[in-house]
Amino acid sequence: MHISEREPFESWLRPDASGLFCVPGGFHVDPHRPVPRAIVTHGHSDHARPGHDAVLATPETLEIMRIRLGAAAGGQLEATAYGVPHRIGDVTVTLVPAGHILGSAQVVIDYKGQRAVVSGDYKRRHDPTCAPFEVVRCDLFITEATFGLPVFRHEPDAREIGRLLVSLADFPERTHQLGAYGLGKCQRLIVLLRQAGYDRPIWLHGAMVSISQLYQRLGIDLGDVRPVSEATDRLAGEVVISPPSALGDRWSRRLADPVTAFASGWMRVRGRARQRGVELPLIISDHVDWPELMQTIEETEAGEIWVTHGREEAVVYRARQMGRRARALALVGREDEAE
Amino acid sequence: MKAFAALLDRLVYTPQRSAKLKLLGDYFQATPDPDRGYALAALTDGLATRLPVRRTILELMEKRCDTELFRMSRDYVGDTAETVALLWPAPEPERPLPPLRLGDVAEDIRGGDRAGLAGRLEDWLDRLHVTERWALLKLLTGALRVGISARLAKTAVAEAFGRNVSDVEEIWHGLAPPYAALFAWLEGRGEKPDAAGAPVFRPPMLAHPIEASDWDTIDLARMAIEWKWDGIRVQLAAGRGEARLYSRTGDDIGAGFPDVLAGARFDAVLDGELLVIRSGVVAPFNDLQQRLNRRQVGRKLLTDYPAHIRLYDALLIDGEDLRPLPFHERRKRLVAWHEAVRPPRTDISDLVEAESREALDALWAGARGAEIEGLMLKRLDSPYLAGRPKGHWYKLKRAPxxxxxxxxxxxxxxxxxxxxxxxxxxxxxxxxxxxxxxxxxxxxxxxxxxxxxxxxxxxxxxxxxxxxxxxxxxxxxxxxxxxxxxxxxxxxxxxxxxxxxxxxxxxxxxxxxxxxxxxxxxxxxx
CATH class of the missing domain: 2.40.50.140 (Nucleic acid-binding proteins)
Known part of the structure; x- marks a missing residue:
């Protein structure tokens, strides 16, 4: 895009011990330990850490941080809507929808005619619980690579939800315990089930309740959802959503011979699903799959690609084949398994 | 292919036996011939092919996918068939292709036509969705690995149509894929297929552990006493020029024991203990373990761990069903037959004598050789009854x-x-x-x-x-x-x-x- 005497991006944007630091703006993006000034892309705990002096994020992300972190959410919390430019130091920062979860944002940084986009986590397919990803043309695109291998091609959501409904019909005497990340994935699954015509109550593990209430407050209709603690029987034939860690663990003993389902992009690979003892793997992800990742690199028209958390090797390899400068960016504090 | 792939996909992730039986049963009821028959073949004896499927698929992948990305993917996934299924690029432009039937694939590969294999594989993979591609590749490379034993598949077929698995076992080896005659009989459209003379598995007779109260009803004078050897209980079935070796549960374990099967050129179904015996001495169970669970055995294993069957009983000899006869009569027939035929790698387990409870205890106390697991007491007048009938056979295991x-x-x-x-x-x-x-x-x-x-x-x-x-x-x-x-x-x-x-x-x-x-x-x- 911009053909100027260009300084290397590393002179003003680089990883340090706290995360990705923008030198002329004096802020970190998703730092993993307390810093004076942070921009947070979304509310997942490996991105939204406690204890920063000042935080800039979307209003939804700040709401999530307040629920999850309480007073530790940060000293000074500044909400900004999508698309509104902010002058910070010598740079201009704009948050743009990332399509990952409610409130998730890409961070667009303009500096001396150069534009860098930090994607955070993102996906390209339709998600009824959040604003869709917007492509921003840029010079440097910093992308996640959670599913950065060509074997990862997510199935259409409706097909996966269909498999859950078939299993419910086949095993009406068993609870269907669906393991899912409590923020974002859980609520998306509920809405997908509703769209597929499932109108029974959906039962939630205690860890899912407050975030689901927030989603409902922010206008996302989840239908009849109830905490499992209010159930009067063993919930045979019902859908229960719990954190993945509760699958096959003590908590699940209260359920009727549960079918363990797990909704995640990892479920694409059988070995991963079997390792976790999952009976019904559902390939539903809040991250881009490989074709979408490649499509996004194309569409941003960025000449330089930095690849963070995930399978960087294959993405860097492919981006170079596509004629981009590409490097892996080792950022501390990211959870490979977060889904 | 779609239904078969969906079945395998769910079986892979289903740990419970009852749930597996339900999934299998539903499939056999809902799927037409010959597809379900080939599915049954794949789940039991396998759809063996001599075609170079693996190599051909890797060659196709080289054309369709970047070698480096394939390598990285293979390393991550850990299974070549699954990696290929996931990576196979959809044909462009997308065009409607006729659905692929499992029966068509099975008949094609059984035909064994090498020429044009690559083109056919390519066409099949193009016509399938990812889970079906995975199922196809598992089918063609001969390793389903979906946690289903042949016995469980047969049980599911039988129970889906209200029959007992032993009914299916009785006729199994007279049948061939796609098992049209089997399904016709199960659905009441045809006669029960005839398996006369074929080396099929017959459910064995099992013993109860002896309890103190049993002694009140046991008359030692009317019991045969034999050693319980420390190997594994097997059934050797031979006839029509074929021989098979079955475990107690009906799994065909013959592939690991070619030495035993080679000598079985007779027409009989025999009950015995599989052991490793060197120069007449029974080796510890550990030695036998070297031979178990193998699909192939090398020459060294065959020489170092020679297998042998020590016979306890005969169910059939030369077409005659001996099971209704009393034990002493079956034993007499077994001894006479063995003397006449002299089958290699077999001998007959000796009977031992004990006229009183004290004499038995003394025998038992002395039975501390590693090769002996305990003693068996069998009523002389009992017929050979399938299952574990009460009051006929007792086992006395060595005190643990x-x-x-x-x-x-x-x-x-x-x-x-x-x-x-x-x-x-x-x-x-x-x-x-x-x-x-x-x-x-x-x-x-x-x-x-x-x-x-x-x-x-x-x-x-x-x-x-x-x-x-x-x-x-x-x-x-x-x-x-x-x-x-x-x-x-x-x-x-x-x-x-x-x-x-x-x-x-x-x-x-x-x-x-x-x-x-x-x-x-x-x-x-x-």
Whole structure:
């Protein structure tokens, strides 16, 4: 895009011990330990850490941080809507929808005619619980690579939800315990089930309740959802959503011979699903799959690609084949398994 | 292909036997011939092909996918067939292709036509969705690995149509894929297929462990007494120029025992114990274990671990069903037949004499050779009855040995036990100062449900380290472990291997420091 005497991006944007630091703006993006000034892309705990002096994020992300972190959410919390430019130091920062979860944002940084986009986590397919990803043309695109291998091609959501409904019909005497990340994935699954015509109550593990209430407050209709603690029987034939860690663990003993389902992009690979003892793997992800990742690199028209958390090797390899400068960016504090 | 792929996909992830049976049964009821017949073939004896499928597929992949990306993907996924299924690029532009029938694929590969194999594979893969591609590749490369034994598949077929699995077993080897005659009979559209003379599995007769109260009804003068050899119980079935070796549960284990099958050129179904015998001496069970669970055996194994069957009984000889005859008559026929035919690698298990309970006890007490597991008492007038009928055959196992071990690791169970730490690795003290534990065995039975809950609780609150589904625990809980025998073993760090260890008691009361030392276990090795 911009053909100027260009300084290397590393002179003003680089990883340090706290995360990705923008030198002329004096802020970190998703730092993993307390810093004076942070921009947070979304509310997942490996991105939204406690204890920063000042935080800039979307209003939804700040709401999530307040629920999850309480007073530790940060000293000074500044909400900004999508698309509104902010002058910070010598740079201009704009948050743009990332399509990952409610409130998730890409961070667009303009500096001396150069534009860098930090994607955070993102996906390209339709998600009824959040604003869709917007492509921003840029010079440097910093992308996640959670599913950065060509074997990862997510199935259409409706097909996966269909498999859950078939299993419910086949095993009406068993609870269907669906393991899912409590923020974002859980609520998306509920809405997908509703769209597929499932109108029974959906039962939630205690860890899912407050975030689901927030989603409902922010206008996302989840239908009849109830905490499992209010159930009067063993919930045979019902859908229960719990954190993945509760699958096959003590908590699940209260359920009727549960079918363990797990909704995640990892479920694409059988070995991963079997390792976790999952009976019904559902390939539903809040991250881009490989074709979408490649499509996004194309569409941003960025000449330089930095690849963070995930399978960087294959993405860097492919981006170079596509004629981009590409490097892996080792950022501390990211959870490979977060889904 | 779609229904078959969906079936395999669900079976892979289904741990419960009852759920597997339901999935299989639904499939056999809903799927037309010949597809379901080929599915049954794939799940039982396999759809063997000599076509170079693996190599051809890798060659196709090279054309369709970047080599480096394929390598990275293969490394991550860990399974070539699955990697290919996931990576196979959809044909462009997308065009509507005719659906692929399992029957068409099965008939094609059974035809064994090498010419144009690559083109056919390419066409098939293009016509399938990812799960179906995976199922196709599993089918073609001969390893389904979906956790279904041949026996379970046959059970599902039988039960789906209200029959017993033994009915299916009786005729199985007279049948061939796609089993149209079998399904016609099961659906009441045809006669029961005839398996006369074919080497099929017949459900064996099993014994009850003897209880104190049984002695009131046992008349030793009317019982045959024989040694219970420490191998595995098998059925050798031969006829029509074929021979098969079955485990007690009806699994065909013949592939691992070509030496035994080669000599079985007769028409008979025999009941016996599979053993390793060198120069007339029965080797320990550990030696037999080297031969088990193999699809192929090399020459060295065949020479070093020669297999042998020690015969107990005869079910059929030369087409005559002996099962209705009393034991003494069957035995007489077996002896006469064996003398006339002299089949290699077999002999007949001797009967032993004991006229009184005291004489029997003396025999039993003396039965401490490693090759003998115990004694069998069989009523002389009993016919050969399938299953475990009461009051006919009794087993007296050697008194088990016990040792007090310390719990070291616990692993999550599967199925209904998946939320519990139910598999236990335990150890004994070593070293002069008894400071170090060395693992000596693993057990996952012998405790009650309520004990399991308590063990689970103890493990969770005494964990020192976690490795995936395994927890290491503090050396603080003593388990009294029961086992049948102990042997030297180079495969274990402790240098010993226990036979059939199970938990006898949980010694909540006993301090771990007072558990046994490894030396006390090795002292039991004969």
């Amino acid at each position: 040995l016990t040792v007090d071990c310390v719990l070291m690791y616990a692993q999550r169970g599967s199925g209904r036990r998946s939320s519990y730490y139910s598999d236990y690795t335990f150890g004994l003290w070593t070293g002069d100062d008894r400071r170090e534990l060395v693992p000596v065995g693993k057990a996952y039975s012998g405790y009650s449900d309520s004990e399991l809950v308590e063990l689970d609780r103890w493990i969770r609150s005494h964990t020192t380290e976690r490795f995936g589904p395994v927890r290491a625990v503090e050396p603080g809980l003593v388990l009294e472990v029961l086992f049948d025998d102990i042997q030297r073993s180079g495969r274990h760090k402790s240098g010993v291997a226990m036979r059939f260890p199970r938990i006898a008691r949980i010694r909540w009361d006993k301090p771990a420091s007072e558990a046994d030392a490894l030396a006390s276990l090795t002292a039991l090795i004969k």
